[in-house]
């Protein structure tokens with residue numbers, strides 16, 4: 001490996017030292033494990049959540065009682081203007097009207113769920129927080145795995161862990177806003193809820209409690225990272241079998257069809273597990289009774305949204321959030337918008353319907369919370385992890401250059417170029433995890449090749465693939481030898497050396513690769529372009545000045561929230577609090 005000395009110090013040694021410092025200072029909840037290094041046995045003691053109903057011993061806060069962080073997965077900023085006239089008075093529109101609102105713009109290239117949530121929570125880019133992709137090729141293990149895979153834990157109620165499973169925040173480096181809340185007051189609780197494990201885990205940080213939906217059991221679950229078993233209130237909630245009760249529900253439009261202005265029956269929308277491509281959508285996955293196929297299918301529909309919102313409500317009661325004299329936090333990462341967006345595209349009736357239903361769910365939650373909390377006791381922050389590209393085939397019909405790039409083509413192109421150049425046959429490509437191409441270290445060693453040259457040969461070859469407009473090599477990124485462009489900055493910010501590939505590809509607008517690059521329908525995200533990088537940034541509650549604040553760096557989200565809550569910013573936060581959004585305060 002040709003790792004630049006400066007970068008090694010800044011990205012690995014420095015992080016390790018900072019973590020060691022935190023651990024020695026008594027923050028034992030922070031896992032010191034770095035990429036590929038197994039975690040040292042079962043999770044060390046995180047200060048346990050106080051028992052439900054238990055009053056904290058030292059009531060200290062004058063801040064809000066509850067901080068509600070809502071992250072919509074795959075939610076472009078323009079959703080709020082395009083469908084603004086269809087929003088309810090008490091939901092997202094109310095947050096925007098009374099709160100401080102802006103467009104948050106991601107300054108890193110890899111706009112996926114993991115990297116987006118990590119940036120929201122930490123105010124840092126992937127080159128610091130380590131969460132640069134949803135999946136990566138683990139160089140030490142020599143295998144592809146989920147970014148939040150942790151082989152030392154189990155998912156409660158599920159069969160054996162697979163490498164595809166996200167199961168703990170071990171690979172997240174640094175602290176999150178809510179970790180800082182827990183550091184500031186050990187009595188504060190942080191609960192995070194999502195259908196997707198990675199959404200819940202990253203917002204929960206190292207010291208919170210994350211819950212997500214199990215497609216195997218139809219229940220909300222967590223992993224043994226957080227404790228040996230789920231809390232009693234979780235068991236009770238699961239005992240209610242909400243997913244099973246909703247079996248057989250048909251998904252139809254919330255509003256009359258005339259409110260939906262685009263095509264419903266596009267042949268480029270995907271049909272998953274019998275959901276179909278047009279309304280009304282059966283959600284039973286062609287099953288006679290609830291089971292794993294059905295549980296998976298409802299993630300893509302309003303049924304999943306209903307389940308996670310119901311569970312979030314139960315968490316408020318179960319943990320008595322905001323009712324114990326300290327500031328507590330509830331984070332909700334809404335997954336249905338992403339899953340429906342992938343299947344049907346950002347301009348579909350289904351996606352629009354999911355946005356409207358999400359808005360109604362927010363309205364209902366706010367109504368409930370306002371019955372519980374007085375004005376000033378509640379802070380709400382709303383944002384999203386990334387946007388989405390239009391379905392490529394639909395873009396092509398409008399004469400735009402667009403397309404899906406098959407992994408097979410990338411692999412064959414790299415394979416052919418390297419086999420020919422070095423006259424050695426073999427498996428040159430170790431893994432493809434968009435946007436990274438990983439080249440086999442064994443083959444580089446066998447060819448006695450200079451890694452920088454291998455990367456360059458592979459990079460020049462992939463440029464021949466339609467839709468690939470650029471590449472960065474590992475050597476280039478680690479040395480900082482990049483052209484002075486906006487894309488270069490965004491790619492460097494998304495590159496964490498021990499988890500990044502030998503090549504990072506840059507696609508033209510409206511092109512993508514990865515899971516949905518392999519399909520014939522649906523769409524994806526993950527680029528530097530504005531449809532992927534621009535999301536809502538809304539703060540609501542006593543500390544904020546209402547108004548519209550233009551386009552703001554998304555890394556400022558965490559800094560602003562931390563400042564509003566009078567917290568130390570997360571350790572690696574590179575953002576600044578947007579002071580215009582904040583009311584002046586006395587020390």
Ligand SMILES: [Zn+2]
Pocket residue numbers: 074113338339342525
């Ligand atoms: Zn997605």
